[in-house]
Amino acid sequence: MAAPDPETPLTASSRAKDKSPWNWLLLVPIVVPLVPAFFNGDSPRLFGFPRFYWLQLAYIVLGVATTTVVYQLTKRRGDR
Numbered sequence: 001m002a003a004p005d006p007e008t009p010l011t012a013s014s015r016a017k018d019k020s021p022w023n024w025l026l027l028v029p030i031v032v033p034l035v036p037a038f039f040n041g042d043s044p045r046l047f048g049f050p051r052f053y054w055l056q057l058a059y060i061v062l063g064v065a066t067t068t069v070v071y072q073l074t075k076r077r078g079d080r
Helices: 012-016 021-034 051-074
Strands: none
Touching: 021 051
16 A cells, blocks of 8 residues: 655645634625625616626625635645
8 A cells, every 4th residue: 555645735634624714704705695785776887787787797806806815814834
């Protein structure tokens, strides 16, 4: 039987130990789109598009930005 490779970047046990409080920020792009008050209306319009449509694109940007911030704040110094 072959010995495990010590160069393996992340094992299941090392991922389970990551309990950074910054990970809670990942709930923001999940919860914010679920608030019905944001969709309750037609105005303001952006380039002729009702709020519902351009808000969907804004939620994508919110998700990418939040994921990037959490990644940058939780990555280990030696993993560059």
